[in-house]
Amino acid sequence: MLNAVLSLLDHERETVIELQRLLVATLAMGPDNGGDGERKKADVLKTFLHKKGLPEVTEYNAPDPRVSCGHRPNMTLIIPGVDTSRTFWIMAHMDVVPAGDASLWQTNPFELVVEGDELRGRGVEDNHHGLVTSVILAKALHESNSVPPINLGLLFVADEETGNAFGITYLLKHHAELFKPNDLFLVPDSGEPDSMQVETAEKGLLWVKVTVNGKQCHASRPHDGVNALRAAATFITKMGKLEQQFPASNPLFAPPQSTFEPTKKEANVQNINTIPGRDVFYIDCRVLPLYKLDDVMKAIRAIGDDVMKAHAVSIDYEIVQESHAAPITSEDSPIVVRLMQAIRDEYGVEPAPKGIGGGTVAADLRHAGLPTVVWSTVYENPHVPNERTNITFSLRDAKVMARVLFTDESRVIPHAAT
Ligand SMILES: [Zn+2]
Incomplete structure (x- = not known):
């Protein structure tokens, strides 16, 4: 089943472009950034997922009177596994930061530019890369009729760029029942182009x-x-x-x-x-x-x-x-062990757990006692003019996620042989 999913993912180039184009063109900035929130973008995404035949999303709207619809949307999409008591969550945020100084952009920031493997536009990396990658994985599972060993859960959140109060913080406060201590959490919202940075900790700020x-x-x-x-x-x-x-x-x-x-x-x-x-x-x-x-x-x-x-x-x-610094996600926790092996298998590199200088969206999950990893393959150019990402990063990161999902835990070695 894993192989069927992996080979389908080789053919998702056009889906990546199609969804990136829609997301880049649909502004989603929080009111603190002078925007009207994520509602339009959430609707565009819902329509897209529906058209691809994926299961309906469930919405968890955080009330916010500052935006015209009165709330900030958060959504989950679940593909059930054999064991439905455990979920591999991939969390991505829908909001983006403003374009900044327009004169520094070579093209319209809200119109996708495709140049070979490269995509350009506001948000293509932060965090459309993570969002699109999780969607093509769900699509490949659906189209191959694969039932993974555990659930795949896609989590689309609001308000990452301005503090998370209406995003993951809201979900953890009002819908904590969504998440189980045994679940696996991946946040594809930061990383390095060589795929090796597995972020498991952050400093207090x-x-x-x-x-x-x-x-x-x-x-x-x-x-x-x-x-x-x-x-x-x-x-x-x-x-x-x-x-x-x-x-x-x-x-x-x-x-x-x-x-x-x-x-x-x-x-x-x-x-x-x-x-x-x-x-x-x-x-x-x-x-x-x-x-x-x-x-x-x-x-x-x-x-x-x-x-x-x-x-x-x-x-x-x-x-x-x-x-305050969240508890460090242990190198021995199942998400770290599975992810490290999946990166080795897909990219042929030896990844390393790392801590960063503070302030990622993973801290909320870690504070809630849920071991969480931040990882993706990106140029690491969020918030800059002419923000770019790479289609191959998306296809291969989706394969890493597929490998994490299908891992047979009894066969994983926690640390690479040295
Ligand atoms: Zn981000």
């Missing part, structure tokens, strides 16, 4: 806005004021302390340590001869899962306390974003 308040005065009489920029500069130079306080290293991640970087700097005064009375900068922290973000925040405040004493300023903090 903490973004902090730091406002240093001094006293503005004329630069010729600095003692009449308190220079906030000087105090901010002292703060930034002391930030190296954080690396010493949180020194752990984990080779799963690149870089293996936590990182603490001053980044954005707001403009202060407009003229050179004024001592700034207020200075604002931002810190981006990527923290290994073994540390608590609260402890990092405490350490940042401690640096600030020293600066306040030394410079007679006051300092305010605002947490702009924080996401």
Whole structure:
């Protein structure tokens, strides 16, 4: 049965183009990105799936009064397996980011361009690649009348690009019964062109806005004021302390340590001869899962306390974003073991589990105790002008997914022989 599916997938080139063309032409941006949500795109996808004879989708709409239909659509499509108590889920998101600066695009971002094996247009990679790949797998199963060992579940979600509250977070909160601890989760939303990156972990993320308040005065009489920029500069130079306080290293991640970087700097005064009375900068922290973000925040405040004493300023903090690191998906979990073997069999390369810098859609699933892997074969050029992907990546990634689905677990070796 697996072989029948694999050989059908060799002939799905036109389906990939057909569906990519529809998806690229149907805008789906969340209201935070100035759009009207994913409803139209969900309908286009539903019609497509129906035309191909696939089972009807089930909808789980998250109420959102900011969009014209009043909700953000999430959908599942299930192809039942022999064992219907277990599901291999492939999750893809329907929303895209805006095109950005139109002058940087060589063609209309919302019209698919096909050049040999390459496809171009907003969303072709992020995340149409994953979405289309899962659809051609379902289509091949359907057309070969194959009943896989376990269910195949396609999960089409909203709101990945602006925080997931109306997407997977909503589903986990209101429809947790959909997912079983024994299910397998693959999120084809990131990866490398060589297929080798199997993402199983992410660092915690903490973004902090730091406002240093001094006293503005004329630069010729600095003692009449308190220079906030000087105090901010002292703060930034002391930030190296954080690396010493949180020194752990984990080779799963690149870089293996936590990182603490001053980044954005707001403009202060407009003229050179004024001592700034207020200075604002931002810190981006990527923290290994073994540390608590609260402890990092405490350490940042401690640096600030020293600066306040030394410079007679006051300092305010605002947490702009924080996401605590989710539990690492174990290298021995069934989805990792199956996927690693499927990649070896399909691509002939030796993949490696990796951790990344934080903030993927998989974190929600991992927080819910569901081992999840992020993997796909992509150029890794999301959100850029002239975003592109490759048809062969789709066909072969679909074959990897087929191999995962048909894996006989009793015959898999957890680690490659070395
Ligand atoms: Zn994405």
